[in-house]
Amino acid sequence: MSFFSGRKKKMRHETAKPEELLKISRKYSLSKGKGYIIEDPQSTLSFDILVNLLSTEDAGERLRGYVISRQHPSLLREKFGLENTPIIWLATQPGENIIDPTSLGMLAHAVMDFMSKTRNGVVLIDGVEYLITNNDFRKVVRMLEQVNDFVMQYKCYLLVPLDPKAFDSKELAIIERNFELIRI
Numbered sequence: 001m002s003f004f005s006g007r008k009k010k011m012r013h014e015t016a017k018p019e020e021l022l023k024i025s026r027k028y029s030l031s032k033g034k035g036y037i038i039e040d041p042q043s044t045l046s047f048d049i050l051v052n053l054l055s056t057e058d059a060g061e062r063l064r065g066y067v068i069s070r071q072h073p074s075l076l077r078e079k080f081g082l083e084n085t086p087i088i089w090l091a092t093q094p095g096e097n098i099i100d101p102t103s104l105g106m107l108a109h110a111v112m113d114f115m116s117k118t119r120n121g122v123v124l125i126d127g128v129e130y131l132i133t134n135n136d137f138r139k140v141v142r143m144l145e146q147v148n149d150f151v152m153q154y155k156c157y158l159l160v161p162l163d164p165k166a167f168d169s170k171e172l173a174i175i176e177r178n179f180e181l182i183r184i
Contacts, residue, residue: 026056030180035148035158037179043071043126045184046161047080053122053157054085063122063157066114068099068107070127086114090127101127101134104143111147115154122157123147128175129166141174148178 028049030036038046054065065085069076073087088110089098099107107125115121125147131140144160151158160179164172 024052024056026058027052030157032058032157033152033155035144035151035160035179036182037176038159038161038182038184039164040161040182040184041163041165043069043161045182046124046126046159047076049159050122050124051080051082054082058120061120063120064118065122065124066111066118067124068111068126069124070130073097090130101131104131104135104139107131108143108146112150115150115156118156119154120156121154122159123151124159124161126161128160128162132166137171144175145178 030049030053038049040046050065050067053063065082067073067076067082067085067087068090069087070090073089076082076087087097088107089095090101090107091098092100099110111123111125114123125144128140128144131143148158150156158179162175167175
């Protein structure tokens with residue numbers, strides 16, 4: 001089954017500019033080409049990891065970010081200082097840089113397009129619980145697995161915060177199986 005069916009929407013995700021380089025050290029030791037499930041109910045740690053990765057150098061290279069979130073982009077920009085990172089809002093209303101939560105193919109395509117063009121990216125997908133309430137659990141897991149395959153191929157980073165209380169133990173095991181796990 002392909003996730004690329006459905007109508008096209010205008011997405012502005014030209015090559016993202018890097019965030020401002022800060023005179024700070026890297027706080028988190030993550031490996032390129034891996035997806036991380038972060039047990040982080042409020043997504044605070046996940047955004048801290050994202051900002052830290054984007055604000056420091058990675059072997060002399062600058063990383064570029066891409067965020068898909070249930071939280072409104074203006075709130076995230078203000079709270080985390082993400083000035084240059086494209087932020088796609090998961091919402092049911094039409095508009096630019098918005099993906100309907102039922103459009104998993106469009107979501108996967110947007111992330112994969114960013115990774116293939118950037119080749120040095122950090123993707124954060126926030127709102128897995130929201131995606132599951134709007135789709136079949138298995139379809140959301142397949143989409144995450146498909147994106148994770150691209151992460152491995154293009155040596156990017158994938159951050160997926162979730163609240164473990166929102167899942168039963170079997171569902172959590174299925175989601176976590178092919179990802180590195182970070183617990184708070």
